[in-house]
Amino acid sequence: MSEPTVLLADDHGAIRVGLRIMLEAQGITVVGEAADGDVAVRNAAALRPDVVLMDLRMPGRDGISATAEIVKRGLGDVLVLTSFDEDELVWGAIRAGAVGFLLKTADAPTLVRAVRSVAAGEGALDPRVTRRALAAVSEALTAPMQSLDEHPQLTIREQQVLDGILQGSSNAQLAMDLRISVPTVKTHVSNVLAKLGARSRSHAAALVRSRAD
Template identity: 60%
Template sequence: MTVKVLIADDHAAIRAGLVLLLDNASGIEVVGEVADGASAIHQARALRPDVVLMDLRMPGMDGITATRALVAEQLSQVLVLTTFDLDEYVYGALRAGAAGFLLKTVEAGSLIEAVHRVAAGEGVLAPQVTRKLINAFASMKPPAAEHAVSLDELTEREREVFVCLGQGLSNAEIAAKLFISDATVKTHVSKVLAKLKLRSRVQAAIVAQETGLTEE
């Protein structure tokens, strides 16, 4: 299946470079490009891309606000590609429901792989971002009561999948670890997100870290 991508970045040269890179990649088609968040939402409604490659700092509506709207309307998966790994951008984008967060210094091959992974419902985080999150979790206060209560709604298998999400495992890795199929993993992930009222598997990983379940 060809992954349809919409690029949102206010720098024309960067958009041109991304179009050239992705359009020449196997299994990817760039269906549009925009320069601000509002246009990203408008074009996503019209074009229905599988992935929006989203910059965060753009004129008018920023990328975090646009990401929140895209995810709320279930228009597309969002893969953030930005120059900045500041905490406010990382946490803002992930809380808004972004499925991945990469820096613009990412290698071409890694970016192409990330697009495919996000389109398949997986989460992707730049190594620099992962380290930030781990450090943040190490000093984080106990989880909010609302999450603790919600976890009681998970079945035993859903809880196992939830723990795997917190460990950053891919669908294939979860399937191998729990001896179930990829399709079954996807079903359980969807149920976990719905029951915990979360927008993405990355958010689920954050909550799993907050609740201290990643070592089970």
């Protein structure tokens, strides 16, 4: 079986150089690179790599959005390689269709094995995030559907944030309860307010309660 071809998507040039050296030393061909999500999608369409090694946090279009389009269009299998192991990123990558998730602290043999596994039609998940990924999937499968029906425009995570707003939880408390970062909570709060047409947390709570009456 021939070695897989890989597209590197990471906004740090030095990281791309290091990844290329590690992979090519093991006979894996790096067919292209990308410094943001838009370029990753275009290059995946042009080069059709077996595996796209995808960073999640990049300027412009992020890795999760790029992953979703690459998977939807069948341009290659996506193996996420990121510095962050926040639950929201893990779940976002899985939901977008990534078939592997590694942290950048993974050593060269682990990375090479993961690339070959993904190219062979298997998955690859860093042991440090396996429990959290399974918990995220379980949470999605068991989440009550009633509240989502009440606010169908909200994602599952946004509904959880809205529930916390209704309970008076602070951003810090929501971050702790949902096992995500405070900046991620703030992003979700902003999305919730925008989707509900609310000016503030208190306005959002008032709107929801008035609609329930």
